[in-house]
Amino acid sequence: MPIDLFVDLLIFVPAIGAVAVLLPRNNPAAVKMIALGTAIVCLLLNIAIAFDYYGTTGSYGIGSGSVIKYMTDLVWIDSVNIHYITGVDGLNLPLLLLTSILNVIIIAASWNIEKQIKGFLCLYLLLMFGMYGVFLSLDFFLFYVFFEVSLLPMYFLIGIWGGPRKEYAAIKFFLYTLVGSICLLIVMLGFYFLIPKISGAEQAVANGKASFNMIALAEDGGFQRAFGQGGVYWTHAKWFFMLLFVSFAIKVPAVPFHTWLPDAHVEAPTPISMILAGVLLKMGGYALMRINYAIFPDAAMWAWFIVAMFGLVAIIYGAFCAMAQTDWKKLVAYSSVSHMGYVILGLAVLTTAGRNGAYFQMIGHGISSAMMFYLVGVVYERAHHRELGRFGGLWNTMPAYTGLAAVGFFAGLGLPLLCGFPGEALSLLGTFKASDWLTTAPEWVPFAGAGAEALVITIGIIAATGVVLTAGYVLWMFQRVYMGPAKPEYSYSGRESVQPREYFVMAVLAVFAILLGVFPSIVFSLTDATFGAAYAGLGDLVSNLASLVGAN
Amino acid sequence: MTVETVSNLLVAAWLLPVAGFTLVILFGRLFRDHEKPAWFTVLVMGTSFVLSAIALWQYMANGMEPYCDPWPWLAIGEGKFLEVGPYVDEVSVLLMAMVTLISTLVHIYSVGYMHGDPRKSRFMAYMQLFTFSMLTIVIANSLIQLFVGWELVGLTSYLLIGFWYEKRGPQLASKKAFVMNRIGDTGFLIGMGIVFFKFGGDLVLRSAEPGLGIFGTMAANGMNPLDLSSADQWWLTIAGIGLFCGAMGKSAQFPLHTWLPDAMEGPTPVSSIVHSATMVAAGVYLSARIFPILTPGAHLFISTIGLITLVLAAVIACAQTDIKRVLAYSTLSQLGYMILAVGVGAYTFALFHLITHAFFKCCLFQCSGSVIHACHHEQEMPKYGGLMRKMPLTAIAFAISTLAIAGAAIPYTEYALSGFYSKDGIIAGAINYGEAFGRNGMSWGSLFYWGPVIIAYVTPFYMMRAFVLTFLGKPRDKHIHDHAHEAPWTMWAPQLVLALFAIIIGWPMFRVGASIHATAPTMLTHDAAGQEHLTMMSQGFDAHTEMAHGFHLTHGFLLHGFAWIIPMVLAAVIYWNGFAITSRIFGLPVLKQLHWLVYNKFGFDGLYDTIFVALCKIVAKLAAWFDRMVVDGLVNLCGWLGKNIGFAVGGFDDQVVDGAVRGTGRSAVKLGGVFHFVQGGNLRVYVLILLAVGLAGLAVVVIPLALGWAEPAAASTAATATISALTQ
């Protein structure tokens, strides 16, 4: 089956490309072409996968059981029963598409880097390798390995091609993420020892052996019973959930684990900021859905309030921080913190609407944040500073660019018919919806019962105010940078004017921003079939609660 | 023609402008001059109007049934969706026709007004986008689509107000408008959220099949908003007020009203359509559309807001000297009327007034635009006067609209300008509402009809004031007066058309009000609550149509068409010589301060700037400080510790990566000082440490033996006990 092959090719083509990039001797053009070619090949593979998946899965309608397709399952490290499992489902396919599209765009965006372009692209392709691996791997250990693999290239990409305080930002990024991955490691040790001890009829995972197969764990009755509420490992489950949450919250990043993000963004070169905000942050959200919420549904219910608080704080706090920034790029970086808060909130409340919203927010923010960072980069390349106070009148001097900028920033602002809106709206609506299941939830769920309604409404109201703050800082920025009388120092002409290549990058992103905003079903038609199944313990909360009541 | 076709016609009319926008924004720059793109947009709007006109005619002629055509948009899981799509009933077809007509006229007007502006085609494109957004609201059947349109009109209003972004005023005004609207939208979101989890998941107002949609769900669950005992009362009230917050933002109701006057910084065509005729009325439209879920609590809230707004705005309008600001405040006041109408239950009259008001207020703004255009963008009325001779057509149009807004009618007859009919219905409804309070022994309820009644006398006054100051009397600024000239046809023609509509649109023969009222059953009968509202409102309607009952005599002047004469005469007398009289009056001590206060709009702007804006910025600064100092500071804490340990052990090393966190890094480097010290290269130190540690370890395990465990067997326990004691 060629598509199965494509899925694995998707992981390894970038690795091959990374090697191939090293071959040509002092011939930057060839290097760039190789890199671009690799990205395009990946994109084509990915599109083929997407079409086949859509064609065979159809859209809309809850899948029953696992809808993982094109699954490859090879024994990797037999001694610990670690497998090489890759597969595609609605949970990772849209993110894969996002990654592929952004890769092409970003390689185009980094076309004019002179400094060691070969090394840059080689590292970037390695990063691609890591990203595809993270999204495609369905084995916990494999996931962990790729999670780390994606870390190192980023360290160097920031550390070598970054700004004045690049080493600082790079090592900070590295240390933060390392702490996160160590939490993962501990959970993995836990799996290794606890899973074999699970006994019971439904224990189908690895009959007495450890298993890191995330899909199997999510669906295995014995595992769910043991790690579910009232199960033997209920306490462990809660610990594991929080450890995993911390390690992914660092990646997302959620306040207070976010301080690496502004530094990393400010120091990183534009293309790297784009991929960092566009895809790497999404790894955290994706992992939350794939691991935390799918494997520990009960712990997720137990932790809903804590997680929701993380999301809420991120939304409001990030927005306020963004408002106070005078560095343009920092503002955008903090806006990422605020926007990813909706992802966490939407996941926390455990409603289908919220989950859809969270997922769409990841895709939409992937486009809009990448675009915003590029918009900043385009000006930074010419003005060589990012002081919001010193800009002004760009609307006059670069009208076409400003038109595209409006699309980008208003998408970030969450304007309807742009990619920022559906995610936010659905997350918020889902938050309100949470009182449905909370009122009927068992008493071990925090704040369960009739009082839940008021609490949930309060959370929703606070979260909704984030919308105003967003409008505040985006518009203020827009006014300071683009409005006002034209300043001569920012009027560029000739080869200083915005190049067609740059217009291409911005235009493609703008098109996707509008496309996703007007037809969000592009995403939902791919995800919807999975979201019922990937959350066997969670998708249908009513039946889940019933089973729990049965369990007790 | 079937109703599906009508719906498709409307959809076409709805989507045409966005096509026009796209084409112009992308390819407009290809043309040397801006005229071709501009006229192209006019053409597009015209087509759109024709389509919706046909739709209107067909719908009315065949007396069709309401029809909705849901499109799935946002997936909310389990195969369910938030739906968008057109909803066709009398109200939507009427409003479609009205908006497209006015938009077409304003497009033509803009062609003239924006002549020579370097960004004219972009302006026209924005207008197209705005029309599309407005139609999105008008045609919406689901809250989510309403919200989409809501935000889009907000955006276009932002772009249009800030069209002359080089100037500081428009920058601030546009930002203010957007943020204020967003505050309202937050309420909208909240209300939407509550509705989402309480009444039907798809946020559709009316569904084709009963039992679905918001109203349908309510009907199916037997929720009656008027039934105070029902458990959902509370949620319904919150939801209603939340959604109404959106209306407050968009319709600039108190306390979110301050953005509208500032919005006059935008080009006058913008004011004429966005900030008078259509967008600001969207709030009224929303409130009317969600009427069936409004509880008595929500009613009280809405009517109070409406009352405050209409009084406040009217008073302020009397003191303004900027012609556009006068019109802006009169718009606020009229919006107050409409909101009040919704609050008191006469929402069909709110819609009716929305339509009539749209025509005459749009006309008024266009006239003021022509005047400003003629007077070198001078907007201060003290500089005007006696322009009637210079620009008669404009003056006529202005006069007609003034009469219309004043609710002029031939006494004791039914013959009147459009404003009379709609406003009268509102007042009748208000009286009803007040009476209802009175019946329950709450005499203060009478405020709800004294307010609108009195302001019904004030409105003609300040409108006449504006007219006199502008067109009559002697010219007060020679220079301006000399250069003044009649506007080109592209500007006066639309004014006359609008004036014509301002006269006739309300006439019963055109059945506008009646057909809107006819929607009441279709809007309401889905639920029990609807029936109650129906009766409650038809009382108001009958009161208006029959003019029979007792309270008519008490308010005879208004209801028999006298209310406009006296204030107008008064205004004409006072202001015939400009500000000669008033300046003397307001020279008096107390009145002086009073006038100052009113002139400065009761200082709401200053209040908001000082409190909310400043507060927000302070909080932001605090947050950023906290982030830098505390959150990052915690991360750097180990670095700090390390540094001090480093001082203790001495020996620094700064060739490693600089910066604070490599916190672990730094601290460990300094810790390294210890090892640096110990690893002194002195052999005997090494051996000493070795033996010391060895003997210590020995002691740890031997001492317990010495302490009385003679027999070795127990020694193991003793040793392990001490060891574990040491390690825990």
Add this chain to the structure above:
Amino acid sequence: MGLSYPPASEYWAVLPEMILAAAMCIILLVPVLPPFRSACRRSHKPMLIIGILGLLGAALASAGMLNQWFGTELPDHAVLGSMLTVDRYSMAFKIVLYLFSMFVLWMWGSITSRQTRTVDGPDYVSLILGAVLGMSLMASASNFLMIFLAIETASFPSFALAGFHKTTRRGSEAGMKYVLFGAVSSAVMLYGLSMLYGVCGTLDIPTVASVVAEQGLSVGVIVGFVGLLIGVGFKLSAVPMHFWCPDVFEAAPIEVTTFLSVASKGAAIILLGRLILTLGFYLPDTAEAHRMANGIATCVGIVGLVTATWGNLGAYYQENIKRLLAYSSIAHAGYMIMAAGLVSSSLGGAASSDVAGIAVQEPLAYALLFYVIVYSFMNFGAFTIAASVARSTGSENLRDYAGLGSRQPVLAILLGCFLMCLFGMPGTGGFLGKVYLGFEMWSAGMWWLVAGLVINTVFSLYLYMKPIIFMVFTKPDADRPAVAPVTVVPAAWLLMFVALIGILATGIFPDQVTGWARSNAALNYRSRPLFTPNDNRTIAATMMTADDETPADDHGH
């Protein structure tokens, strides 16, 4: 019972050691013989080749015995008067040891400076072989006397090697520090051993273990264990016996550093593992014994933890790459010690299993073996690169690595890989090695050891990032004299890629290696002492191993 001479078959068990000894003798004698004298003066090649052949032969011999190529099973009990336990565990390590030493010789022959090669060629090779001999004895010692002999046999050549730069002050200083320090620690160990003998009446490790299992810890036993820990810890450079390590590693020739950093520590950890496992094996599965095991594990664990932390933190200051790697090797020894103390992992084997005495699979032994394998690969790679840089620039200072990333990208990338492997980046063997150790600690319930391992990993990040930061980020500073361009000899490339393949193979496709290590992680606890203690207490081990027909009968004399 009584004095029984070991049967001739038992001598086959030490075939590899014999080959080594023979090679050593040849190397010592041949240059003296007139016909070869001049040839040996001219070049070090012949000696080198003999040495390599000797090691290769030894490796083949042990591999052959492991896989019964010679048709002889491995002896099922300690041979040669129960001096040596020749089981899969020790054999597997010996193969690693021999091959590693072979590569070290190769590296010395190809990379290091000509002067050291020709003049002292023969001595050098013979010293290496001698040390290897001692280490392989350490790996399979099953008698305290043999432990002492083996440690000394491994140490004496190491002393000489450490001071191999005779003419330099630093060389001689390092040699002296090493020898005096070693002498003191071994003397203390001996004192401890004498106490142990006093309590148990025998030096046979399984017997001692069973006696301890019976009597529990008495003062003598504890003194003995502490002394033993000091002696083994000296080879392991466990804190506080580590002081010699950085100084010696810095001053010694780089390939000697390589050799010591892996071989001697590996042998010592294998020895420690055997001691602990044997003790655990003979302990009964009682709560009492569990407490004792817990106590010992705690003690050793603390030593390991302190060692690891000390090594990781102490490295921050270092500017000399050899010194840096010395600290890193201390840290890695610490990781291994942390796991090596887990007595409970083999607890109650004797009582529970009827297979007692026949080779027993031990997960702990497996983890240690695997770690040693990975460790030898990654350390060898790192040191090879350091050697090649030193060869062309003559400097071991990290500042002279500045800009290496652009001057010699491939070399820099390789060094980066090895350092990341030492750090334990997933996808490299270093990570799996740590994971296996972590598994052992967790399953022994020593979660605080796991935490310590994790935290130390974080600490170590900076230590391994430091050279990378120098290579990639820092510019060569102007005040230092410009260093010569780095040129790498082909042999060095070969060695590096061997090491690279090693770490990647152990990291990405570890199943071959892990499977091999797992199948060879089998210990043999059975002993047959020449002299049986003469008190009337019956010693568990000897009774267990005493077959129906007495040894005297099969091998009469």
Add this chain to the structure above:
Amino acid sequence: MTTALTSIGLSHFLVLSAIVFGCGLATVLTKRNAIGILIGVELILNAANLNLVAFNRFSWGGVPVGAGTDAVPAVDGLMFALFIIVLAAAEAAIALAIILNFYNNFASIDVERGSTLRG
């Protein structure tokens, strides 16, 4: 066995060896002279030897109970002591060689001088 010795038991030897051990340690720690340190080491070694011999004589010597007439007494301790003596000699040889080398470079055998390797 003479009567003089009978009154002397194992404990006497252990105490003596402990004293010797202490002296050895003291020497190692106090001497700056490399050879002095070496002598200290020898003292410690001989303390160990004393222990071994004494234990062998008093605790573990003699023949196993029930062993044949050809059984020989256990001499583990003695053999260990012998090995220690031999290896101590070898160790001393190497140490002296290295110390000599040290002397050639530092013109002194004061260990304090050798502190060029540090940190």
